[in-house]
Amino acid sequence: MSARDDILGSVRRSLRRDRLSDEAQAALQRRIRAHERNIVPQRGSGSGAEIAARFIDEAKSVAVTVQPVASDAEVPDAIVRYLAQHNLPARVAMAPSAALEQIPWASRPTLEVRRGAARPDDQVSVTPAFAGIAETGTLMLTSGAETPTTLNLLPYDHVVVMRTSQIVGSYEDAWDLLRQSRSRADGLIDMPRTVNFITGPSRTGDIEQKILMGAHGPRRLHIVLIEDA
Amino acid sequence: MESTSHRFKENAREGMANPSLQRAMENMRRGFPDKRLAAIGRLPEFDALRDRARDIKNHVLEHLDFYLEAWEAKVTAAGGHVHWCRDAEEARRTVLAICRRLEARTVTKGKSMIAEEIALNPFLEANGIEPIETDLGEYIIQIRNEPPSHIIAPAIHLTQDDIEKSFRASHRQLDPGRPLSEPHQLLDEARSLLRDKFIAADVGITGANFLIAETGSSVIVTNEGNGDLTQTLTKAHIVVTSLEKVVPTLEDAQTILRVLARSATGQDYSVYTTVSTGPRRPEDLDGPGEYHVVLLDNGRSRMLGTEFHDMLRCIRCGACMNHCPVYATVGGHAYGWVYPGPMGAVLTPSLIGVDEAGHLPNASTFCGKCESVCPMRIPLPRMMRHWREREFERHLSPAASRYGLGLWAFLAKRPRLYRLVNGLMARVLGLLGREHGGFRHLPLAGGWTGGRDMPAPEGEGFHQAWARKRRERTRAA
Known part of the structure; x- marks a missing residue:
């Protein structure tokens, strides 16, 4: 008997029943397809302005820095200022994403922008985000042809460029957005290989519970927030 | 790993006589419980979420065969592979076979208690493959050749001085005169040494906090980002996990995630929550070329329907040990196997037998703190009493x-x-x-x-x- 049959058999013996009936299985399939929300806390809801303010507060509470800007045109300047402030070279590895290509990078010719996945010696990355989640100041990033995952993890400084209209209240709201944008013909979600929820820069408490930043992932996480809502 | 649970009394005595361990435990006693209370104070819905989280897991356990099959179908549809393993030996052999096929020489590892349970590292080493732990705490105990003493903070039994000594003893290629008295110097040294290992490794192994039936995904939760580098930079991502980790939907996982970090470290949310589905897509610029899940039973299916059924709800947050007066006195190593503290006192006899681990359910003051902080509302003291009854029935208790x-x-x-x-x-x-x-x-x-x-x-x-x-x-x- 295969290990699979053995294990499933053992599960059913312990539960003192056979394989579930077709009707029972169909009911459970419906539960999955309905993917209903359970309890969504109050802090994950509110008006657009409320959740944007909460997102910024929560992100700051986990050591994220946030720079609001009024338009795409201000983004290159904001990034150059950030790099100068931390004595970083004017060189970034950027996600080759349509959202970022709208930004007039040529307005700051001294900023060197390389597009692609991260390399081990990259110090600073610039990426878009799929959504921001107010509940805990969390970013949701998805992998894809335009958004390599390594940019979220390898460099010391991770700069995220996103819009206030991308901020949602709860994790469930963020999943709903992803379900809408990647819904397949059969109604199920077409998952990206990797969905990263990132809440602040990398940290560890493994040395006497002292919190130290930059354990393996980025030591700093900076959000340039384009106010479009 | 080799169990020393039968030596609990001697282990505990050694722990109590170890001043360095007692100093480290004092740190823990003051740290985790206060942070947890503060986090709960920020979330009025916490208790309602606990009830819901418990109900979700109870629903899954009642229909575990269905959810495992549904999850497996989605993993396969996403291009991944599920390997069902009855016991530790099957699981180790499965991991080795994948590594051999890919001609792997080194594997990087994110933190996985299941990998500890199946004693994966010594097995890989014996077969010529170098396993490298990348979680800072796991890395520290790996170079000290010790087992973890806590399920989320494996090096919690050590002080900063202990760690400095271990780094000096292990990293002999570095300048012996280098300064290492500051915690961030220790971290930077580990980060830079491990960075090269991440890049060079052939296979990445992580655990899983959840398996999602709806999508065939696995979910890991870390603060360092090591589990993410592990699975992104290698040819293959192997998830080593156990069958009770499955939940129906992404929404169900989110509900449990809301109580996990708050109960564990007192964070509102961990830094990295990562949902992985299958291997990299053809158009992706990075990610692993293969995705495997090694799904371990190891006695869990037999716990269903018994008085230890509820233990399968455990999400490994560590709150029970963070609040346990016995754990804080004797330290995690005294328990002698992979899982210490109250959850270990219940789970260990189920997995390795009450003959070997009969002392553990007796190492309790029955103060009830573990049950009161458990986010999944697991009646740990009641189950410890069940073990005592079984021990008595089998004439294992002293004359x-x-x-x-x-x-x-x-x-x-x-x-x-x-x-x-x-x-x-x-x-x-x-x-x-x-x-x-x-x-x-x-x-x-x-x-x-x-x-x-x-x-x-x-x-x-x-x-x-x-x-x-x-x-x-x-x-x-």
Whole structure:
């Protein structure tokens, strides 16, 4: 008997029943397809302005820095200022994403922008985000042809460029957005290989519970927030 | 790993006599519980979320065969592979076969308690493959050749000085005169050494906090980002996990995630929550070329429907050990196997047998703190009592305590005799102990008084005190 049959058999013996009936299985399939929300806390809801303010507060509470800007045109300047402030070279590895290509990078010719996945010696990355989640100041990033995952993890400084209209209240709201944008013909979600929820820069408490930043992932996480809502 | 659970008493004594461990445990006692309370204070819905989280897992366990099959179908549809493994040996061999096929020489590992449970590292080493732990705590104990002492903070038994000494002893290629007295110097050294390992590794192994039936995804939760580098930079991502981790939907996982970090470290949310589905897509610029899940049973399916069924709800947050007075006194290594603290006291006998681990469910004061902080509302003390009952039934408990209990039962079934003997004992012990207020040693109870004093009774037994109080109350009325 295969290990699979053995294990499933053992599960059913312990539960003192056979394989579930077709009707029972169909009911459970419906539960999955309905993917209903359970309890969504109050802090994950509110008006657009409320959740944007909460997102910024929560992100700051986990050591994220946030720079609001009024338009795409201000983004290159904001990034150059950030790099100068931390004595970083004017060189970034950027996600080759349509959202970022709208930004007039040529307005700051001294900023060197390389597009692609991260390399081990990259110090600073610039990426878009799929959504921001107010509940805990969390970013949701998805992998894809335009958004390599390594940019979220390898460099010391991770700069995220996103819009206030991308901020949602709860994790469930963020999943709903992803379900809408990647819904397949059969109604199920077409998952990206990797969905990263990132809440602040990398940290560890493994040395006497002292919190130290930059354990393996980025030591700093900076959000340039384009106010479009 | 080789269990020393049968030596719990000796292990515990060594732990209590180790000043460095006691200093480290004092740090823990002050750290985690306060942070947890603060996090819960920020979330009024916390208790309602706990109830819901418990209900979700109960629903899954009732239909575990269905959810495992549904999840497997989605993993396969996403281009991944599920390997069902009855026991540790099958799981180790499955991992090795994948590594061999890919001609892997080094594997990086994110933190995985299942990998500890199946003793993966020594097995890979014996077969010529170098496993590299990348979680800072796991890395520290790997270079010290020690097992983890806590399920979320594996090096919590160590002080900063211990870690500095281990780094100096292990990283001999570096300048011996380098400064290492600051915590961030230790971290930077580990980060830079591990960075090269991440890039060079062929296979990345992580655990899983959840498996999602809806999508065939696995979810890991970390603060360092090591589990993410591990799975993104290698040819293959192997998830080593166990079958009770499955949940129906992404929404169900989110509900449990809301109580996980708050209960564990007192964070509102961990830094990295990563949902992985299959291997990299053709258009992706990075990610692993293969995705495998090694799904371990190892006795769990047999726990379903027994008095230990509820233990399968455990999400490995560590809150029970963070709040346990016994754990904080003896340290995690005393428990002698992979899972320490109250959850280990229940789970370990289920997985390796009560003959080996019978001491663990006895190492409890039954204060009930573990159950009161458990986000999944697992009745840990009740299950420890079940183990004690089984131990008694199987005549594994010591003869003296069996005779003692027998004598007590004889008296308890004869109420008049019981009251007489009880009253006499209380009076005699009360008189004898009046001077010191307690006894250092008692004949026939050396094991009990070896670790504590027996307070002297105040001269009367419960029945007499009860009768006297009633008389007094009647008189007052």
